[in-house]
Amino acid sequence: MALKLGLAYNDILSNEPLPSGELVIDDTGLALVISVRPARRDDDAQLAQIAYETWSTDTSPLPRPARDAPFFATIEPEHVLVAATSSLGAVGFATLLPAAELSDRHAELCAHVQILRSTAVAPRLQGAGIGGILLDAVQREAMQREASRVETKILSTNPTAIRLAGAYGYREEARLVGRYQWDGRTVDDVLLALEIPHQADGFPSASLSSASLNMDSYHDIG
Incomplete structure (x- = not known):
């Protein structure tokens, strides 16, 4: 299982400049720096692979995506945050959409709400804390979008995701x-919400190790 180290990358001595991010050790002992960035079109294949590998009936009521299904067939890159490393590329993702775009009526009444549709971490790095890194990034992105609330739905058969979200x-x-x-x-289908204060001094954090998550929300559930 991958481990998350309690070190900031700035604390590590090196002769080479290092990218910002959080250091994790994968299950082979390889040190990786995880950073979160907006998705790009060329992430498609890696994100599709992660979605395929992390699907299960415990995490999604939807059919398993086809192995060769384009990731961006149903969502635009602007709605996706990617956890990535310089050597491996994408290792996880979170999809965050404005509730107003998912509402057929009265969209202006939910302009303050963002929907966390799904989050997933590549199997080889589950347990490293990348799920938490993504949730921190989701909150920051929601604040950038001037949202005061993030909503998500998680199946009751996915208690790891429910605990992580609660943390x-x-x-x-x-x-x-x-x-x-x-x-x-x-x-059961469980609705969870994060209320974002107008002026946040920081972000919730947790030491809970995260496994692969798949939080299915309104847009996914037919």
């Missing part, structure tokens, strides 16, 4: 009990 300030606001039934089980 970063998300609170359960509603639960659709028995919303889905498959594989002989009944699954």
Whole structure:
């Protein structure tokens, strides 16, 4: 399992300039610096691979995406944040959309809300804290968009994602009990929300290790 080190990259001595970001060690012992940036069109193949590899019936009510399905077929890069390293490229992502774009009516009434549609981390780096790095970036991006609220839905069969979201300030606001039934089980759909103060002195943080997440929200659920 990958480990997250409690070091800032500025604390590491090196003869070479280092990019900003957080240091993690993957399951082979390789040190990687994780930074979060806006998605680019050329991320498509790597993001599609991550989405394919991290899908499960525990994390999504939707069918598994085809292995060769373009990632940007259903979402624009401007709505995607990418966790990346200089050597591996994309290793995780979060999709964040304005609620107003998902509302057919009265869009102006929810202009203050952003929807965290999904978050995923490449399997080889699950447990390194990249999910938390992405959630921090989501909050910063939401603040840049002048939002005061971020909403997401997570299946009750994905308790790791629910715990991680809770550690970063998300609170359960509603639960659709028995919303889905498959594989002989009944699954709840859990609505969580993060309230963003108008003037934030900082961001919630947590030491909880994160596994692969897939938070399906309004846009994904038919």
